[in-house]
Amino acid sequence: MKKLGLVLLALFAFTVVTVAQNRGQRDFDPKERAKRQTEELTKELDLNKDQQKKVLELNEKYSEKMSAMFEDMRSGGGDREAMREKMGKLRDEQNKEMKKILTEDQYKKYEKYLEERRSRRGPGGSGRQ
Secondary structure (H helix, E strand, C coil): CHHHHHHHHHHHHHHHHHHHHHHCHHHHCHHHHHHHHHHHHHHHHCCCHHHHHHHHHHHHHHHHHHHHHHHHHHCCCCCHHHHHHHHHHHHHHHHHHHHHHCCHHHHHHHHHHHHHHHHHCCCCCCCCC
């Protein structure tokens, strides 16, 4: 379970950094990021309208928290290891809530989706070579 949390943490951190680099500062907006994540998950998992609403709310909640953590880190408010640990805990919380929203089959697809995204980044999982 810890390993999955770290994988998800790495996935989220990579996504945030990659999106920011590729699309500019405007993508640090937590609501926009949450909306894009929800749209992608809607396609991947075939979410119904009720699930879409709940996943969007969940993504917004955690996107806000993660953005605050990144901002704190950028302003010199913490070390990387402490941030990594906090993000792992947040990701675990988010996954517990996500599991309540999705059906069992959808959650399995969600886990597979996350794993595939992680594997596309290559060895080390950081996206850097």
